Amino acid sequence: MGGVHPEIVPPPTTVIEASKRLAAWTAVDRHVLPEYKVIGIGSGSTVPYVVERIVAQGPERNKDRVFIPTSFQSKELIVNAQLLLGDVDQYPVIDVTIDGADEVDETLNCIKGGGACHLREKVLAEAADTFIVVADYRKNSDVLGRNFTQGVPIEVAQFAYAKVLQNVHLLGSPGAVLRMAKSKAGPVVTDNGNFVIDAPFPEEAMKDPYTLLTRIKMLTGVVEVGLFCHMAKAAYFGNQDGSVTVKWHDGRIENVDSGSSPVPEST
Ligand SMILES: O=C[C@H](O)[C@H](O)[C@H](O)COP(=O)(O)O
Structure with a gap:
C-alpha cells in the first residue's frame, strides 16, 4: 500500500467531468470519516473521483480500511489504487457506500x-449504515x-428473459427491450451472468417508483430492479x-459553494 500512488483518473477536461469530481470530492470529505473502516465503492464514471479523494486522505488513514466493490470495474479501481479489497460476504455491514x-x-x-x-x-x-449518491x-x-x-x-x-419481457410489456412498458451489447454480438451479460431489460414507463408510474419497484420485483425471473427507493441519506450534485x-x-436542500470553479483550465 506504500509508495507512489498511480493516477486513478485523469484530470477533468469538460465541465461535466469536473462536476462529477466536485460532487465526489465533497461527499468523500463529508462522509468518509476517519473512524470508518469498511467502505463500499460504487460503479460508473463518477466513482473514480470518489476513489481518488479517498486515496488523498493518505496511507495512514487507509491502511486499516477495507474496500468492497460493486462491480468488476470498481474492483479494478480499488486494486489499482493499492487499497485493500474485501467482499460483502466477509463484511456484510458497511460503514458507508458511495x-x-x-x-x-x-x-x-x-x-x-x-x-x-x-444488483x-x-x-x-442496503448493507451500508450510510448510502450516499454522487x-x-x-x-x-x-x-x-x-x-x-x-x-x-x-x-x-438469462433463461427467463422472454417471459419477463412479456410481463413487463403488460405491466405498462410496451417499449421494454433486452439490452444489447455495443462491441459484442448479442445481449449485455452482467457481472453476475444475467441479462438486462430496459423498461421505460409512463411518468404516472415513475411518480410512484416504490410501487413500480415492488410490482417488477415480484415477477419470477427478475433478479433486481434498478429503482433504489428510500435508501440514500444524501445526494450530491456537482453544478456547472x-x-x-x-x-x-x-427534504432539506443545501447549496455548498466549493470555492473552486469546475470549469477545467483547458476549456
Ligand atoms: O450500473 C451502473 C451504475 O448504477 C452507475 O452508478 C450509474 O449508471 C451512474 O453512472 P455514471 O456515474 O457513469 O453516470
Missing part, C-alpha cells in the same frame, strides 16, 4: 443500472425518467457554476 446514479428524484429515489451493476450496488447500499447536475431531477429515458434497468436470469447541491433524505 455510488453514482443515472437519475435522482426529489425524495432521493434513484434509477441505477445504466452500467448494469445495480451488487443495491446489496452494498452525480453531476444532469442527474438532478423531479421525477425519474424525465432525464434518463432509456428506462428502468431490470436484471433477469462550481457549487454543489445536496439533497438530504429529510
